[in-house]
Amino acid sequence: MIGKKALQELEAKVGKDKVFADREYLLSYSYDATGLEFLPDAVVFAESGEDVARVMAVCRSHGLPLTARGAGVGYTGGALAVRGGVVLVFTRMNRILRLERESLLVVVEPGVITSDLQAVAEKAGLFYPPDPASLKTSTIGGNIAENAGGPRCFKYGVTGNYVLGLEAYLMSGEKVRLGSETIKNVAGYDLKSLLIGSEGTLAVVTQATLRLLPLPPRRLLFRVDFAALADGALFVQRIIQNHVQPSVLEFMDRSSLQAVYAYQGLALDDRVRAAVLVEIDGSPAEVAEREALFERQVAAAGALDRQRAATAAEQETLWATRRNISPAIARLKPKKINEDIVVPGGRIPEMVAFIDGLAAEFNLCIVLFGHFGDGNIHTNLMVDPDDAAEMSRAGVVLDRIFRRVVELGGTISGEHGIGLSKKPFMRYQFSPLELELFRSIKKVFDPDNLLNPGKIF
Amino acid sequence: MIGKKALQELEAKVGKDKVFADREYLLSYSYDATGLEFLPDAVVFAESGEDVARVMAVCRSHGLPLTARGAGVGYTGGALAVRGGVVLVFTRMNRILRLERESLLVVVEPGVITSDLQAVAEKAGLFYPPDPASLKTSTIGGNIAENAGGPRCFKYGVTGNYVLGLEAYLMSGEKVRLGSETIKNVAGYDLKSLLIGSEGTLAVVTQATLRLLPLPPRRLLFRVDFAALADGALFVQRIIQNHVQPSVLEFMDRSSLQAVYAYQGLALDDRVRAAVLVEIDGSPAEVAEREALFERQVAAAGALDRQRAATAAEQETLWATRRNISPAIARLKPKKINEDIVVPGGRIPEMVAFIDGLAAEFNLCIVLFGHFGDGNIHTNLMVDPDDAAEMSRAGVVLDRIFRRVVELGGTISGEHGIGLSKKPFMRYQFSPLELELFRSIKKVFDPDNLLNPGKIF
Numbered sequence: 001m002i003g004k005k006a007l008q009e010l011e012a013k014v015g016k017d018k019v020f021a022d023r024e025y026l027l028s029y030s031y032d033a034t035g036l037e038f039l040p041d042a043v044v045f046a047e048s049g050e051d052v053a054r055v056m057a058v059c060r061s062h063g064l065p066l067t068a069r070g071a072g073v074g075y076t077g078g079a080l081a082v083r084g085g086v087v088l089v090f091t092r093m094n095r096i097l098r099l100e101r102e103s104l105l106v107v108v109e110p111g112v113i114t115s116d117l118q119a120v121a122e123k124a125g126l127f128y129p130p131d132p133a134s135l136k137t138s139t140i141g142g143n144i145a146e147n148a149g150g151p152r153c154f155k156y157g158v159t160g161n162y163v164l165g166l167e168a169y170l171m172s173g174e175k176v177r178l179g180s181e182t183i184k185n186v187a188g189y190d191l192k193s194l195l196i197g198s199e200g201t202l203a204v205v206t207q208a209t210l211r212l213l214p215l216p217p218r219r220l221l222f223r224v225d226f227a228a229l230a231d232g233a234l235f236v237q238r239i240i241q242n243h244v245q246p247s248v249l250e251f252m253d254r255s256s257l258q259a260v261y262a263y264q265g266l267a268l269d270d271r272v273r274a275a276v277l278v279e280i281d282g283s284p285a286e287v288a289e290r291e292a293l294f295e296r297q298v299a300a301a302g303a304l305d306r307q308r309a310a311t312a313a314e315q316e317t318l319w320a321t322r323r324n325i326s327p328a329i330a331r332l333k334p335k336k337i338n339e340d341i342v343v344p345g346g347r348i349p350e351m352v353a354f355i356d357g358l359a360a361e362f363n364l365c366i367v368l369f370g371h372f373g374d375g376n377i378h379t380n381l382m383v384d385p386d387d388a389a390e391m392s393r394a395g396v397v398l399d400r401i402f403r404r405v406v407e408l409g410g411t412i413s414g415e416h417g418i419g420l421s422k423k424p425f426m427r428y429q430f431s432p433l434e435l436e437l438f439r440s441i442k443k444v445f446d447p448d449n450l451l452n453p454g455k456i457f
Numbered sequence: 458m459i460g461k462k463a464l465q466e467l468e469a470k471v472g473k474d475k476v477f478a479d480r481e482y483l484l485s486y487s488y489d490a491t492g493l494e495f496l497p498d499a500v501v502f503a504e505s506g507e508d509v510a511r512v513m514a515v516c517r518s519h520g521l522p523l524t525a526r527g528a529g530v531g532y533t534g535g536a537l538a539v540r541g542g543v544v545l546v547f548t549r550m551n552r553i554l555r556l557e558r559e560s561l562l563v564v565v566e567p568g569v570i571t572s573d574l575q576a577v578a579e580k581a582g583l584f585y586p587p588d589p590a591s592l593k594t595s596t597i598g599g600n601i602a603e604n605a606g607g608p609r610c611f612k613y614g615v616t617g618n619y620v621l622g623l624e625a626y627l628m629s630g631e632k633v634r635l636g637s638e639t640i641k642n643v644a645g646y647d648l649k650s651l652l653i654g655s656e657g658t659l660a661v662v663t664q665a666t667l668r669l670l671p672l673p674p675r676r677l678l679f680r681v682d683f684a685a686l687a688d689g690a691l692f693v694q695r696i697i698q699n700h701v702q703p704s705v706l707e708f709m710d711r712s713s714l715q716a717v718y719a720y721q722g723l724a725l726d727d728r729v730r731a732a733v734l735v736e737i738d739g740s741p742a743e744v745a746e747r748e749a750l751f752e753r754q755v756a757a758a759g760a761l762d763r764q765r766a767a768t769a770a771e772q773e774t775l776w777a778t779r780r781n782i783s784p785a786i787a788r789l790k791p792k793k794i795n796e797d798i799v800v801p802g803g804r805i806p807e808m809v810a811f812i813d814g815l816a817a818e819f820n821l822c823i824v825l826f827g828h829f830g831d832g833n834i835h836t837n838l839m840v841d842p843d844d845a846a847e848m849s850r851a852g853v854v855l856d857r858i859f860r861r862v863v864e865l866g867g868t869i870s871g872e873h874g875i876g877l878s879k880k881p882f883m884r885y886q887f888s889p890l891e892l893e894l895f896r897s898i899k900k901v902f903d904p905d906n907l908l909n910p911g912k913i914f
Binding site for chain 1: 617866902
């Protein structure tokens with residue numbers, strides 16, 4: 001519990017209109033997409049970097065944990081105040097400060113919503129590629145904290161690839177500027193990259209300079225259906241190797257499709273075992289040429305069906321199937337254990353077969369979909385928390401999946417981060433020495449462990 | 458001076474055929490492209506990660522500094538043993554261990570020469586884009602240590618963008634594996650990026666997993682000449698904004714061109730004040746389409762001349778002008794103070810005008826060329842070390858240039874690193890607090906300051 005004195009200090013330092021400690025507020029900022037809940041002691045809405053420094057001063061003098069929060073839509077608990085303290089919300093710091101067309105960059109506050117930034121960039125004929133599924137609600141600050149990905153990251157890279165510079169506050173209340181406004185920069189250690197994906201445990205970001213690209217003038221979207229999962233996986237590899245260079249290469253397995261079709265009240269062709277979404281973008285001639293290369297691969301792959309969406313409305317219909325997977329599969333079972341493993345592209349068929357084998361062996365419903373272009377497989381174990389035997393089997397399966405991922409040169413998280421929910425699996429990917437290095441670095445930035453404590457390791 | 462005991466221990470631990478302490482060897486590994494010289498106490502040729510750990514053990518027990526070295530062609534002294542000790546050379550660890558076409562990756566030892574890797578990738582129909590000017594001699598280990606760039610980095614990014622994972626040894630002799638074999642990875646802190654560009658001060662890299670791309674099937678190279686520097690700079694911006702998406706956007710000023718033409722025994726058209734090299738790569742239709750867009754910009758820009766090189770031989774001729782700038786301008790004056798500042802793309806005209814103004818005001822010969830696409834301006838102050846007045850003026854000019862670069866949101870080094878020669882300028886880009894953070898991180902990795910001491914800060 002926060003003391004009355006600390007609360008009064010917060011109110012005095014940043015203003016009463018930014019500080020809340022009544023239960024309804026605390027509840028509203030106690031959860032995220034994990035379904036877990038941790039009640040903070042106070043919620044503060046930052047309106048400037050100075051506010052951040054002031055809140056830090058109060059937290060330091062009272063030993064209160066500080067957890068930064070954007071939209072609170074993370075999948076691993078990164079924004080949850082697991083040890084109470086202050087939740088510092090950034091939704092009021094949502095200004096786009098400066099867009100420079102000539103330098104292809106934009107300077108934003110962390111509370112800007114990802115799709116708002118994309119819309120502003122598009123109006124200027126520019127393009128901000130990272131597109132996490134939560135883009136209509138998630139904030140740039142949250143995207144940076146978790147190094148968010150998305151379908152287009154296959155061609156364009158993840159959030160971190162678009163962060164040129166950061167302004168951030170250390171827990172000491174001191175401001176640092178990391179990176180620059182340029183793509184190349186090899187002066188000093190790359191602390192900017194160290195902060196990206198550090199889930200708010202090292203510093204609090206208050207401003208970001210982001211790289212933009214020229215907007216590709218044309219986009220085409222395709223869906224290709226296959227009678228076997230392996231055919232779809234092989235198709236994905238051939239697409240990559242044959243210069244189709246798609247901007248999106250998404251994969252949906254039979255269970256995903258069945259769930260979505262049921263959700264949408266549609267009937268799924270019995271023969272379909274997998275579907276691949278392929279987006280091609282670029283100039284008109286580029287898109288036409290790549291479409292021809294793509295069609296050659298479709299013909300060679302013996303696909304069951306191929307749909308082509310040229311208009312925005314048609315594309316939205318195809319995308320709807322993919323975007324509805326999460327709500328649709330949520331109806332299959334009371335709980336979804338949602339992992340986002342990644343393996344090298346060439347290992348996808350092997351990994352998918354391995355997971356399919358486990359599902360059969362342990363009689364579990366495992367739904368696979370995701371970004372097969374970059375090997376990022378969203379692996380959903382659908383379980384009933386009241387079924388102890390099933391939960392136990394799920395535990396064994398998860399364990400085997402993570403071990404296999406690491407053996408294949410992959411990683412336990414491609415875009416969701418570690419947060420709270422993946423902490424137990426860190427030891428599969430990292431040696432005790434490597435984990436100790438993380439802790440030592442944490443100590444350099446936050447010696448009293450006040451910044452989002454209890455996360456990652 | 459190294460003690461006899463330490464030398465014997467080195468020989469006993471790694472083998473006599475890998476350890477050298479005679480003066481001729483020490484001399485051969487005492488310099489780099491800076492022209493500075495520091496004699497090491499011993500030179501060891503590593504043949505495995507275990508060798509590295511063994512050498513580290515000897516260095517630790519005798520308090521000897523350890524400096525890793527690739528080809529020794531760096532511009533800032535990163536590979537120089539400024540405090541003596543052991544220079545650990547990686548030229549014998551030059552194996553390409555594994556190339557996976559399906560996963561678009563290659564695993565290499567640090568001593569592999571950059572152009573050798575490129576050749577091996579090309580044979581497999583793949584492409585390793587980073588292309589520092591030194592690519593025919595520089596090693597991947599050195600490229601990683603300095604996060605090397607090059608002309609194609611404008612479209613394709615720098616070395617760090619192609620490093621998926623690293624195996625490295627801490628000064629404690631313990632091995633760590635950082636990153637993974639996948640593009641996406643948000644598990645734990647990004648220590649891989651922290652090591653990239655850290656100039657061998659944090660750990661010693663013994664293996665790298667690098668990302669490859671499909672090889673673009675076609676390339677075209679153009680040179681466009683302008684009657685004014687500003688016209689060339691504007692042309693570069695228009696090329697970027699109008700979807701030409703070149704793979705290379707290089708710039709040469711009048712002084713560069715004059716020097717190269719004299720060097721090659723050719724006459725330069727009096728009217729030419731700047732030249733831009735533009736490379737377009739991709740599929741045939743893509744290249745054709747972009748060439749048309751490019752020609753429209755050439756016509757609009759009022760260029761003096763435009764040369765087109767379609768064959769490899771023709772392209773080599775155009776490239777020769779650019780590649781000969783360094784040796785050519787070296788003949789202008791006894792010493793070249795070689796900086797590689799970067800400013801945001803939109804600020805190039807402002808920065809170039811600023812430097813031109815300084816050259817006139819301080820009566821200095823300043824030669825500009827480089828990667829204008831990404832704002833990376835190689836700024837060469839041509840001076841005579843025996844002319845004290847000129848050296849003093851150069852000092853003032855350098856100081857002003859670096860201050861202006863930072864004001865414009867840029868960085869003091871785009872691809873050469875800080876090493877020894879840019880240490881004095883770090884304070885322009887970094888606050889005392891930021892420099893202190895660097896030192897604290899250094900201490901986490903190397904508490905006794907044995908790893909390449911005296912560099913960066």
